[in-house]
Amino acid sequence: MGYSPVVVSNNILRRAFDEKANVTPMKLQKILFFAACEYAKRTGRQLLDGSFQAWKYGPVNRTVYDEFRSFGGDPIRSFGKDAKNKAYKVNEDSDPNLKAVLDAVWAGSKQMSAVALSRLTHEDGSAWAQVFKPDASAHIGHEIMLADRTYQKTLGVSEGTAL
Numbered sequence: 001m002g003y004s005p006v007v008v009s010n011n012i013l014r015r016a017f018d019e020k021a022n023v024t025p026m027k028l029q030k031i032l033f034f035a036a037c038e039y040a041k042r043t044g045r046q047l048l049d050g051s052f053q054a055w056k057y058g059p060v061n062r063t064v065y066d067e068f069r070s071f072g073g074d075p076i077r078s079f080g081k082d083a084k085n086k087a088y089k090v091n092e093d094s095d096p097n098l099k100a101v102l103d104a105v106w107a108g109s110k111q112m113s114a115v116a117l118s119r120l121t122h123e124d125g126s127a128w129a130q131v132f133k134p135d136a137s138a139h140i141g142h143e144i145m146l147a148d149r150t151y152q153k154t155l156g157v158s159e160g161t162a163l
Contacts, residue, residue: 002048003090003098005061006080008032009068010089011098013079015106022075025068026057030117031109033059033145034155037127038101040146041159047098052140054132058121059140073114108155123150 012031016023023031032048039047052059067080079087092099109117121128127148131138152158 002046002050004088005032005048005050005063006067006082007088007090008035008048008098008102009064010079010087011092011102012106013076014089015102016076016110019110021110024073024075024114025065025071026073027109027112027114027117028068028076029060029064030058030114030121031105032061032064033121034109034117034151034157035101035105037145037148037151038105038157038159039097040142042097042101044146046142047101051142052145053137054128054140055137056134058118059128060137104157105155108157120151120154126150 009028009032012028012035013023015021033052036047036052039045048061050061050063052061064080068076071077079089081087090098092102112120120126123129125148127140127144130144131140
């Protein structure tokens, strides 16, 4: 069982807010997807409760989409909240693998645009490319994400061993 996708998104947004970096909903989706792939490689486990779907512009977690869609193409300016209007993030000290993955993916992606990250998800052989069908929102399975290495060189991430 993984973490709430919105809560992990808040960990990514914490980095963005601290560095005054702009993260749009589309960019957040791609960073979250790459982090989920890397976490799976490092631990063999799924990072998130729920899954990604292969949409036209790349992988999308529907829960995160619904939470941040009101920002449209603009930078996200607030954390995702629960039904009681509370924002949470994962304590990364309790999961060093999560911290290592988020640090590495953030470092490699923070300067890239949402469009560039979307293009990266579309590389030949990527998890997205293997399942995408126009006019359908196919599920991107854990095993396909585990095998996807198409983005690693561009983002400068490599699989570490579990901590």
